[in-house]
Amino acid sequence: MAAAVPSLLALCARRVVSDHSSSPRWLSCVPRELYRELLEAAFAHCRPLAVGELVRRWPERALRVGGRRRAGQSPPPRPHRLCVQALLLAVVRGLENERCALQVLDLCGLQCEEGGMADSMGGWSLTVALCSIVLQARVESPKGTRREKERKRLSEVKREQDSIFKRERSIEKKAHTVTENSGEVQPATEQHEMEEDLSKGVRRKMEMAQETGGMKGKHTLPEVDAVPERVQVWADLFVTARSWERVRMALSVDGPLRLYCQQLRVEELPASKTVALLSLLPRSGLLGLDIRYSSLGVSGLALLLPALAPFPSLSSLRLHYCNLDLRRDVPGQEGMLRDMALGLKELKNLRQLSLTALRLPGHLRMLLSALSQPLEVLELPYLSLTPADLSYLSCSPHASSLRRLDLSENRLEEVTLPSLRRLLSHSSSSLTHLSLCGCNLSDGLLGLLLPSLCDCRALRVLRVALNPLSRDAVLSLVSAACRIPSLQLLLYPSPLEDYQPGLPPAPSSAQLLDWPLSEELEGRDALQVQLRTVLSENGRSDLLLTSDLLNYNSLLHEED
Incomplete structure (x- = not known):
């Protein structure tokens, strides 16, 4: 409560700015x-x-201004x-x-x-x-802006100072030549008077340069580069086909404001325009690229990945619904896939890879084995993963370093369960977020998986919505979740008993999403009472339970 009380300084500041x-x-x-x-x-x-x-x-x-949330803090x-x-x-x-x-000017994370x-x-x-x-x-920006005037003034002073120094050296050289030609050594006083007379005008000009240039000493001059020629504006950019031309122009102009990008998100852009945009971005600072709803295809992705190599800080690559389907027999597809793997290999600092609905069955080994460093975040929803893919992932170098793993909408069966359990065992000390939504987990499969889930001692968020589970299986899931001390949020599925009659015996996630829930509230209210009882018996009042797919994320402040 005390943290919510505004300080005296904040109250005074509010009063001061209230009257413009x-x-x-x-x-x-x-x-x-x-x-x-x-x-x-x-x-x-x-x-x-x-x-x-x-x-x-x-x-x-x-x-x-703005900024992203920190772990454990409100946005x-x-x-x-x-x-x-x-x-x-x-x-x-x-x-x-x-x-x-x-x-x-740093505006990264400002946008809602x-x-x-x-x-x-x-x-x-x-x-x-x-x-x-x-x-x-x-x-x-006219040619006579304050910073431009300052830059020109300092340049003129520096040129004048260089000219003065050259003339002084020339005078000293001439005096030395006259002395040598005469063959006589002049007295020290006479020679001093001659040098003083020769440099009289030089000293006066130095004093004038000091007055106009604001120098602190006779030979002290601020460097021209010390005056900034532009303001760096850092931001996260969101580019679509409608705004692409304007963004391209802003990145191309050389003006007093220079635009830098930390997170770039593009939607509905062809690969060629995305590559053109990347070529205009400053090489330093780009941390993440998020491409959505763009018809890249295998050839477009093979063109895009080499364009990311010049960005040394790039750590996140997200590709969502980019029309990449390798289930079809397309000539030259394997060669382009190898080009993709080579492109991923050049991303030396990549730590997060998200591939949504790219349809890459059987090709996970080729892509992930090319990476030079283990991933910390791997999101593979709607990827049509095969048993071979999960088997590779469970034994790959990435397994022990994963903090977030999303396997949603990949069908899990009894044959794939050993690989998944092995994967969870290898990542048990690092995994904080796990999503298994819509994975066709039945009561039997969930029962076999629960021991492995309980061994994930760092798990904070577990999502298992849209799986065909009975009410007893949901209660078993919550009981197991209570035994994970680090768990803060569980997104559980609505049990099959809560749906209206007519639901198929083994419904898919799409059917569970579209099928209406029963209008009778007695069964759902009874389940809520049972869930609260399970939490109370295990002393887990800190564990949040929800089946709300739309608003569950607002219940927990996720990590950066």
Whole structure:
């Protein structure tokens, strides 16, 4: 409760930013140490005018807004879209403000995800807005902006100083030549007077250069590179076919704002446009690439993967519904698959690989064995995995390092159960998230799997929804979950008894998803009472149980 009580500083900051008409008074005297608190208050209470005034005069080199959640912490509140727009406009206006010291603007994690607040700014909207201000800054940035003037002034001073030094050396050389030609050694006083007379004009010009250039000493000059020529803007970009051209232009222009990307998400783009976009991104900083609903095919993916090799920090690759189906007999397909494996081999720092609905039965060994480092996150839903695939995975170098594993919608049978149990045994000390949704787990298969699940001592989240389980099997699942001390969330399936009559004897996950639940609440209420009893008997009030597929994720603050 104490953590929720605002501090006196936060209360004062809220009061200060509440009245925009008073901003000229407090902005002129507020110390730089309070800018951050005032900006947070302006964001929290939707004061876009105050946001603009503060950012336009931002006194520090870096400004971070938003940010991702940390483990065990609630996500930071998403600023109102009006505040975000005011922030972006203020960054452009701050380019000509002498009080603004901003050089790095970090907006990574600022955009709201799907299902966020209506007044927040989504990833696509934020990307378009960012590209607009980058282009606007390039157009509106005159040749005489503050930073450009400073750069030119320092360049002129440096050229003048170099000229003075050259002339001084020339004068000294001439004096030395005259002395040697005369064959006489002049007295020290006479020689000193001659040098002083020769360098009189030089010293005067040095003094003038010092006054105009702001030098602290006679021979001290700030380096030209010390004055930033641009502001680095870091963000997560979300690009679609509608915004691709604008993003391409923003990454191509050379202006006072330079756009950097940490997480790139593209949707409905062909491989050629995605590759073109990657060629424009700065090589440093890109951590993840998320491609969705793009008809890449095997040839497109073979073209895309080599374009990722120049990004040394890339650690996450996600491919969702990219129309990659290797079940069909296509000429040259095996060769392109080998090219894909070679492309994955060049991603030296890859730690997360997500392949959704790519239909790669029997090819998992070829792809994963090419990786140079073990994966920590592996998501393979709707991949039509074969027993051979699961057998390889259970003995692969990745098994002992996995933190997250998603095998949803891959049919598990009795023949594949030994491989799955071996996989869970190897990853028992590292695995924190496991998803087995829609895997055709029956009561019998679940009973054989429960001992292996209980051995996963680090497991925090377990998802087994959309499996055809009876009410007794669900109770056995919850009882086993209580014996996993680290488990915080269990997404269990609605038991078969809770559905309306007519459900097939061995329903698929799609049928369970579409089939309506019974309108009678007595059976479901009885199950809830039994589940609470199981939790109470095992002393697990900290374990969250839910069958809500849509909202279960909001019950737990996941890791970064």
